[in-house]
Amino acid sequence: MEVLGIIVEYNPLHNGHLYHLEESIKLTKCQYVVAVMSGNFVQRGEPAIVDKWKRAEMALKAGIDLVIELPVVYATSTAENFAYGAVKLLDSLKVIDCIAFGSEEGDLEKLSKIADILLEEPPDYKRALKENLGKGLTFAKARELALVKVTGDESISKTLQTSNNILGIEYLKALKKIKSSIVPFTIKRRGALYTSLKLEGEFASATSIRKAIKEKGIKAVKNYVPDFTLKILERAFKEGQGPVYLQDFSPIILYLLRSGHPLENIFDVAEGIDNKIYKAASKTSNIKDLIKLTKSKRYTESRIRHILLHLLLKIDKKLFKEFDGPNYIRVLGFSEKGKTILKEIKKKTELPIITKVAQYKSKIEDSRMFERDLFATDVYTLAYKNFAISKLDFFHPIIKL
Structure with a gap:
């Protein structure tokens, strides 16, 4: 069994992602693909445009065989922590032979x-x-x-x-740090940069696609995403389950700040940045303006977004000090081929595999990290136009293709 591991967000899955997947399979000649994917909140410090199950469905339709959720404490963290958590999770499966990531460098x-x-x-x-x-x-x-x-x-x-180079370096660091046997490969990125706001070229960035959806509607991106992605997005939006943006959480975050919710224990808060955030929160009623008022040469927009997201999701410094990588494997979806990989993982891994969320307490010795995932979903659904219910993780089915 030759198994390729990839680390993704698919926010949403677009033509560039499809290119990366196809080229990775060609380069590594692997028979199976496992993706570790961010859940409802992503490394950029924002909510995903649609939930983790819809994005897992995109992944399976693109040709991935098994989708595993990256815990939110890693998915929303710095590039270093994001990469370490994802690589450690892939390594813990004990079936991954190689990893392929995109990079602007390609070297x-x-x-x-x-x-x-x-x-x-x-x-x-x-x-x-x-x-x-x-x-x-x-x-x-x-x-x-x-x-x-x-x-x-x-x-x-x-x-x-460039962001993909930085993440690639962090993936390599993590592989070296844990002395993993997983062999790395990189695919040279084509098309727009990750941060590009322009919807143009052969492969538009996910950032520009999200921006276009917000400003012009779903039809504006039909040439930049696969048909199945477009259909999944259309279905989600019709059901009132997206698009979700950070601005949707402005009232909650501003409430927490104006009520004096302590920031000092929130991950990545240091050097007096909390005082700047409190001061900015007293002058505005939306996140976009708060970030503008707080950012500086020393405090980047990215860092501020992460802090605000960690405040919203109650992610504190303790979780990173007390855990060395994910301590469970949460399955979001699988194909028929994915069943074969899952059977192999069950034979080899030392981590509990979560397919039925109701059983998590009996399977995970220290469930604090998993409970952040559950809480993150409860918060995320508050942005839905309908169906904004809690405990969705407990009854949403695994995506099967």
Whole structure:
């Protein structure tokens, strides 16, 4: 059995994702594909445009055999934590032979070299990093300049400007850190950058697709997503279950901030950023303006979004200190071929496999991380125009194709 692992969000699944999947299968020559997918909230620090089951359905129709949920505490975290959680989960399945990820660089050797330095942190790198941080630079910029200094390679600055390169480096770091036997591959990304807001070219970005849906409606993206994605989105929107955006949670987040809900224990809060957020919350009634008022050279928009999302979902620092990766395997969907992989995983993994949510307490020794997933779904459905019920995880069926 040759099994490929991929890490996805499919927010939503578009033509570029389909290209990556097809090229990954060609490159690795694997017979089966397992995807670890973010649930209802994603690494960008936002809710997914439609829920995890609809996106799992997209994944299965694209040709993936088994979809497993990445716990929300990792799915909404920094690139480093996101990558570590996802890679650790793939490795824990004990059936994954290789992993393929997209990157703007397309050069696995170069990305691996950067990952080695970041993991090992040689003395000259640590000195350069400390010096740069002392100048008041953001951690990302300080790290970038330190890498350029120790390698003498100016092109690293360009490499670290794009999100897929950064995630790719973090995937490689995680594989090295846990000494995984999974073999990495990278597919050179084609089309628009992840952050592009323009709906154009052969492969538009997920960001531009979400923006177009919000501003122009679902028909505006029909040339940029597979037919099955379009149909799933149309069905969800017709049922009042999307599109979901961060702005939908403005009243709740602003209420929490104005009521003085403590931020100091929320993940990624440090250096007085909580005071800036409280101050901004007193001047506006929506998230978009709050982020604008808070962001600065030191406090990036991405970091602020993550903090606000962690506040909304009650994700605190303790969860990252007390867990070393996901401690369960939550199945969202599978194909007929996926049944075969699932049987193999059951034979080999040491983690409990959750297919019936009602049984989670008897299967997971410490269920705090899983309960964040359940809570995240309860919060997410508050943005539905109808069917905004709680406990959806307990009765929504696994997606089978």
